[in-house]
Amino acid sequence: MPIEQRVISGPKIGAKIGGNASAAPAPAPEPEPKKRRAPSKKLLIIGAVVVVLAAAAAAWFLFFQGDGAPAEEPAPEAGEVVQVEPISLNLADGHYLRLGLALQLTTDAHESPDPARALDLAIELFSGRTVAEISDPTSRAALKEQLAHALVEAYEGEVMDVYLTNYVTQ
Secondary structure, eight states: OOOOOOOOOOOOSSOOOTTTTTOOOOOOOOOOOOOOHHHHOHHHHHHHHHHHHHHHHIIIIIISSSSSOOOOOOOEEEEEEEEEEEEEEGGGGGOOEEEEEEEETTTTSSSSSOTHOOOOHHHHHTTOHHHHHOOOOOOOHHHHHHHHHHHHTTTTTTEEEEEEEEEEEO
């Protein structure tokens, strides 16, 4: 058996009592469009600070950093030349080399350096080589360059170059 359910409603809200209940309800008011607020002074100041900092950082990177290459140190100024007593070095196959050196000091050198380190580096570099290798001009220039580089490092900037003052093979 089916059950029927009926809903009885009272007068509609907003309708007049005793009036026509089927009258159309009043239209809902439209929401007002939101007004845009002006930015506050605090927000403007923060924005200005950010812009200034960004411009300062860009200027620093562009003008003060250069091209990213490390700055070159100025070339050392030549000072006194110190003569080192010639020594005889043993070469391969029973030959020898008579080698004399002069050290070109920089103006930063406070005292005349001890030549023992220079002789030790020269012995290490030239000993045991063949006469053909020592006599070849390009090989000799390469050996001199290696010796000069080793001396600059060993004397920590007090020596800037080396001169071969005595160079005799037999």
